[in-house]
Amino acid sequence: MLLMVGVFLSSASRSPAGLVLDDPLQQTSLGRRCGGEFIADGWRVIGKDDAIYWHVPAITHGAAEFDVRGLVPQEARPGMEDKTELFHMYDAAFGDADTTYLGGYRDNRFKQFLRKIGRADAGKADAMEILLQIKPNYVEPDTARLSWEPDATYHFRQEWGPDGQGNTVLKVYRNGVLLLTTSTPGLWNPAVHSVRIAASPRRSPDSGAPLGAVFSNIKVWDLSTGMPTAPVVVQPAGGATLNCSTVLVSWSGDRHARYEVRVTTGDDPNSDVVWRSGEVVCDRDFAWTGALPNPGVYHVFVRLGDAANWGPWSAAGRTFRVDSGFVPGSPNVVRVEGNVFCDNHGPFLGVGASYFQALRHAKYDRDRLDRNLAVLAANGFNYVRVLSMVNWDGLEIAPLSFRNRAGHSVAGWPDYWQQFRDLLDRVALHGMRTEMTIFADAQYVMPDKAARVAHLDGILANIAGREHLILHLEVANEAWQNGFPGSQGVADLREFTQYLADRTSVPVAITSNDDPSDAGIATVYSGSAADLATVHFSRDIRTVEGGWLPVRDSWRSLGRSGVPPLVSNEPIGPGSSVNSESDPIKLCAAAVFGYIANLPGYVYHSRTGVYANTVCCPPSGDEMDFHDTVGVDAYRHLRQLLPGDLAGWVRNDGIEPSAPFTVFCGGRGDRYWPDVAGATDGCLRNIGSVKGREFVCFPMGIRSGGLSLEARQPVQFQVFHPLTGQAVSDSTLDAQGRITLPQGPGAWI
Numbered sequence: 001m002l003l004m005v006g007v008f009l010s011s012a013s014r015s016p017a018g019l020v021l022d023d024p025l026q027q028t029s030l031g032r033r034c035g036g037e038f039i040a041d042g043w044r045v046i047g048k049d050d051a052i053y054w055h056v057p058a059i060t061h062g063a064a065e066f067d068v069r070g071l072v073p074q075e076a077r078p079g080m081e082d083k084t085e086l087f088h089m090y091d092a093a094f095g096d097a098d099t100t101y102l103g104g105y106r107d108n109r110f111k112q113f114l115r116k117i118g119r120a121d122a123g124k125a126d127a128m129e130i131l132l133q134i135k136p137n138y139v140e141p142d143t144a145r146l147s148w149e150p151d152a153t154y155h156f157r158q159e160w161g162p163d164g165q166g167n168t169v170l171k172v173y174r175n176g177v178l179l180l181t182t183s184t185p186g187l188w189n190p191a192v193h194s195v196r197i198a199a200s201p202r203r204s205p206d207s208g209a210p211l212g213a214v215f216s217n218i219k220v221w222d223l224s225t226g227m228p229t230a231p232v233v234v235q236p237a238g239g240a241t242l243n244c245s246t247v248l249v250s251w252s253g254d255r256h257a258r259y260e261v262r263v264t265t266g267d268d269p270n271s272d273v274v275w276r277s278g279e280v281v282c283d284r285d286f287a288w289t290g291a292l293p294n295p296g297v298y299h300v301f302v303r304l305g306d307a308a309n310w311g312p313w314s315a316a317g318r319t320f321r322v323d324s325g326f327v328p329g330s331p332n333v334v335r336v337e338g339n340v341f342c343d344n345h346g347p348f349l350g351v352g353a354s355y356f357q358a359l360r361h362a363k364y365d366r367d368r369l370d371r372n373l374a375v376l377a378a379n380g381f382n383y384v385r386v387l388s389m390v391n392w393d394g395l396e397i398a399p400l401s402f403r404n405r406a407g408h409s410v411a412g413w414p415d416y417w418q419q420f421r422d423l424l425d426r427v428a429l430h431g432m433r434t435e436m437t438i439f440a441d442a443q444y445v446m447p448d449k450a451a452r453v454a455h456l457d458g459i460l461a462n463i464a465g466r467e468h469l470i471l472h473l474e475v476a477n478e479a480w481q482n483g484f485p486g487s488q489g490v491a492d493l494r495e496f497t498q499y500l501a502d503r504t505s506v507p508v509a510i511t512s513n514d515d516p517s518d519a520g521i522a523t524v525y526s527g528s529a530a531d532l533a534t535v536h537f538s539r540d541i542r543t544v545e546g547g548w549l550p551v552r553d554s555w556r557s558l559g560r561s562g563v564p565p566l567v568s569n570e571p572i573g574p575g576s577s578v579n580s581e582s583d584p585i586k587l588c589a590a591a592v593f594g595y596i597a598n599l600p601g602y603v604y605h606s607r608t609g610v611y612a613n614t615v616c617c618p619p620s621g622d623e624m625d626f627h628d629t630v631g632v633d634a635y636r637h638l639r640q641l642l643p644g645d646l647a648g649w650v651r652n653d654g655i656e657p658s659a660p661f662t663v664f665c666g667g668r669g670d671r672y673w674p675d676v677a678g679a680t681d682g683c684l685r686n687i688g689s690v691k692g693r694e695f696v697c698f699p700m701g702i703r704s705g706g707l708s709l710e711a712r713q714p715v716q717f718q719v720f721h722p723l724t725g726q727a728v729s730d731s732t733l734d735a736q737g738r739i740t741l742p743q744g745p746g747a748w749i
Helices: 101-105 358-364 366-378 416-429 449-463 486-501 518-525 584-596
Strands: 006-008 019-023 032-034 037-039 042-044 051-056 062-069 083-091 110-117 128-134 137-139 153-162 167-174 177-185 193-198 214-222 232-235 240-242 248-252 258-264 273-276 286-288 296-305 319-322 335-337 340-343 346-348 350-354 383-387 433-439 470-476 533-535 566-568 601-604 613-615 620-623 650-652 661-665 685-691 694-700 707-711 715-720 727-733 738-741
Touching: 019 051, 051 214, 062 083, 062 193, 083 153, 110 153, 128 167, 128 177, 137 177, 193 214, 232 296, 248 296, 358 366, 358 383, 358 416, 366 416, 383 416, 416 433, 416 449, 433 449, 449 486, 470 486, 486 518, 518 533, 566 584, 584 601, 584 685, 584 694, 727 738
Parallel strands: 240 319, 350 383, 350 601, 383 433, 433 470, 533 566, 566 601
Antiparallel strands: 006 694, 006 715, 019 214, 032 051, 037 042, 042 214, 051 193, 062 153, 062 214, 083 110, 083 193, 110 128, 128 137, 153 167, 167 177, 232 248, 248 286, 258 273, 258 296, 296 319, 335 340, 340 346, 613 620, 650 685, 661 707, 685 694, 707 738, 715 727
16 A cells, blocks of 8 residues: 655645746745845845755746846955856756756856956956857857946846757846847757856856845746647557556657646546646656546546646547456566556556675575575565676676686586576566666676677577566666776667667666766767666765765756666665665665655665675675675665655655745755754755655755754645654644654654
């Protein structure tokens, strides 16, 4: 049984047509505030690194406005003598640009900024520096030198859009006067459109936010013409019978900034509504419904909108039936649909564990294999990640004969494929599936490409008839150091992915390569045949967050980059290389955070799951089994607590307006404790996800002073202990009602 974690009791207000963002900055902000303070008429800069930023739908033709006072002529104060930063737009998905300069903001593929030039450049002081960048092209002109009065309020407006000839044109106004027009080749089209005032992440010693300046009245418009036409519903198929009451609705249609889905019992979107998504600001082309009454026959309708207008509803007559007694005739093969793992029983969260020696144990120690699989199944895991080969001295898995890294000759297993099939069957007997990572140490085991293709053929032949036992295939483990170096390695990986995808219905991933940044992931995956992107996220525990960075590193923004859903495939864990983590709450939190961040799968990674020995290689010391591995029980309640389709909900960062709560730290709203010096309360993150009127959120890294939450609208919710699954409170709050959560285990669902 899935437990609803929270519901909204009323709908949030919506912006006027055409107006995407309207934030007056009166005692609060709709954006993410990093420093500064609110005064009577706006937000005041008190530190040169202060900023506020917002994420809006990508706007190819739009306008932005803001007011600011307190800009000093001939600026020469320390830290501002070169430039004062006023306004920015960029792609937040590129290198985590909201918080990262090198590889993020500085190198952004889409960037605009507006700066006031200081006295350090005497010939240009009091002019404005303007950038329009659509890589590889950019222009960076300056305006004429302008007059400034510290007490005057200046109204700035930027307009940008296509010129019909392949360029984007930018116009900048001050107090209604056109200062400059410029253009550059390309279409302004960031994946995650970030709008920002005051400081960038640049942190230059002689540039930054203008100290004492007061910003207000931030507005952004979408000026695009032509509202979307009626979409065509793709799923559920017309007349389909489904045995799951949570239904994926997908559609094809025009590009859009928002959507709405309604499920009705009559052939009219405006009557007999059983479930509605509400107006969702998101450009995706699918939505999961809430639980529909069973049995029942339903009609489904979808409409799309730009920032200004709604298009028409999809065609009438699209019906489907929900009947839990229906038994599909097709094999129970896993699919990736709507960002979620699904089979014939419906959507589910992937809770996996590395078990790299599983195939060797299948051959040499079946009892040990069964003991380990039983422990994993009892602790809530529903799949294991195994290797089809490895060259570790004394722990080899040998589909053919080779010489290992230690220089020892290794004989191929004559019964390799029988052991392979037996392993799939043994895992299934314990109620789990297998993630099969095909190439590991391939530079030793099978360096020849023809042999690799033959091995792919062997994999395909031996999963035939067992496709339902596989969660997904992965072409290679960390391919750059396992036989697929450089650009040729990536080309071979993509070729092999296409080869598999053309020959099996089992989902396929490529690898986690040497660059796990957003740009690096896109290089490997964008436009490929992969159904999933397996990523090895950071294991850096040296930051001020105290080990929480690896928990939250799975928050990525790759929505329109052609990259499929991500899986956290080899995260930090007990005994993992580089750094390890044995705190059960952080291990559990990494999985919960990932699901809410739209990852359908997470793999528990431990030394037990890699070598199964305390010393390797060759193996010596004690054997390691899962029953005495720390953290193996940290995930056992997650599939009961969290909705199976959670990875397909619409996520939020806990600060943006769609978040159900305002978080407080040190008495300051919408602040996390890394942003508040000396904080003893608050949380590190409180990301969440929303579907219709349901929500899930996850405050984690809670300080000893607890966490104060204020409801943004009326809500009813339960709070659960992540490690025990116990409900610790059941609350109802009106808008602006507050609750304080204790530190507890350090995180709450």
